[in-house]
Amino acid sequence: MFKLKSLPADAPRPVAASSTGCRKTGLAPSYLLRFDDLCPTMNWDVWRELETMLLEFSVRPILAVVPSNQDPDLMIQPARADFWSEVRKWQKRGWTIALHGYQHLALTAEAGVVGIAKRSEFAGLSAGLQEEKLRLALKIFAQEEIHPELWIAPAHSFDALTLLALRKLGFTTLSDGFALRPHRDENGMLWIPQQLWKFRWRPAGTWTVCCHHNSWRARDLSLFRKALQKYREQITDLPSVVALASLSQPSLRLIDGL
Numbered sequence: 001m002f003k004l005k006s007l008p009a010d011a012p013r014p015v016a017a018s019s020t021g022c023r024k025t026g027l028a029p030s031y032l033l034r035f036d037d038l039c040p041t042m043n044w045d046v047w048r049e050l051e052t053m054l055l056e057f058s059v060r061p062i063l064a065v066v067p068s069n070q071d072p073d074l075m076i077q078p079a080r081a082d083f084w085s086e087v088r089k090w091q092k093r094g095w096t097i098a099l100h101g102y103q104h105l106a107l108t109a110e111a112g113v114v115g116i117a118k119r120s121e122f123a124g125l126s127a128g129l130q131e132e133k134l135r136l137a138l139k140i141f142a143q144e145e146i147h148p149e150l151w152i153a154p155a156h157s158f159d160a161l162t163l164l165a166l167r168k169l170g171f172t173t174l175s176d177g178f179a180l181r182p183h184r185d186e187n188g189m190l191w192i193p194q195q196l197w198k199f200r201w202r203p204a205g206t207w208t209v210c211c212h213h214n215s216w217r218a219r220d221l222s223l224f225r226k227a228l229q230k231y232r233e234q235i236t237d238l239p240s241v242v243a244l245a246s247l248s249q250p251s252l253r254l255i256d257g258l
């Protein structure tokens with residue numbers, strides 16, 4: 001159990017302002033919303049409903065955008081020619097854009113360092129090939145004036161060489177892993193954990209709920225609306241979590257030692 005009252009009175013307290021102006025400490029539970037597999041051929045019918053809901057509840061999600069999708073599983077509806085102007089609109093709105101691989105293809109059977117699925121677009125490939133693919137992906141984003149704030153691996157699969165290439169190309173944040181709260185690895189990469197695929201009550205920690213809207217139906221949308229109503233006050237956004245991760249480290253370490 002956390003023993004807040006055991007902290008010295010002058011111990012630093014992590015505080016961040018959410019988009020709604022609520023003050024949250026890093027010790028209360030908070031939820032990040034992440035949507036995967038945004039691409040020109042995604043399920044636009046469901047997305048439009050979702051987008052309306054996110055605006056209604058003033059939630060700023062993380063959107064994992066595929067730069068050049070070649071995965072037939074993500075080809076749900078006809079490609080929209082205005083896809084990138086949509087992405088720019090989301091970015092301008094303050095929603096977080098993540099680089100979600102390059103072509104979203106399963107090229108190896110490697111589960112990588114997280115170990116959820118034995119398929120990867122990156123893990124198991126050479127350092128040179130991984131870096132080349134990341135450069136091609138970033139080139140597309142740059143051409144479209146999209147500025148990714150973090151990395152999200154397709155199938156949660158990446159390896160140590162992916163991490164080195166990401167750092168080399170300027171990435172400092174990724175979304176993955178089952179930790180209770182964000183942490184930095186030895187190379188300075190900030191890992192924002194991603195542990196849930198639907199909202200669940202949790203007593204403490206930072207929880208990322210990963211949604212795959214391409215397969216959603218009407219019932220999923222209505223359940224999602226109910227979850228937003230229930231959890232809205234605990235939903236945060238990536239900039240707040242990143243700011244809090246820096247602020248909170250001293251006091252969190254202190255608490256871990258209690």
Ligand SMILES: [Zn+2]
Nearest residue numbers: 036037154155
């Ligand atoms: Zn994906």
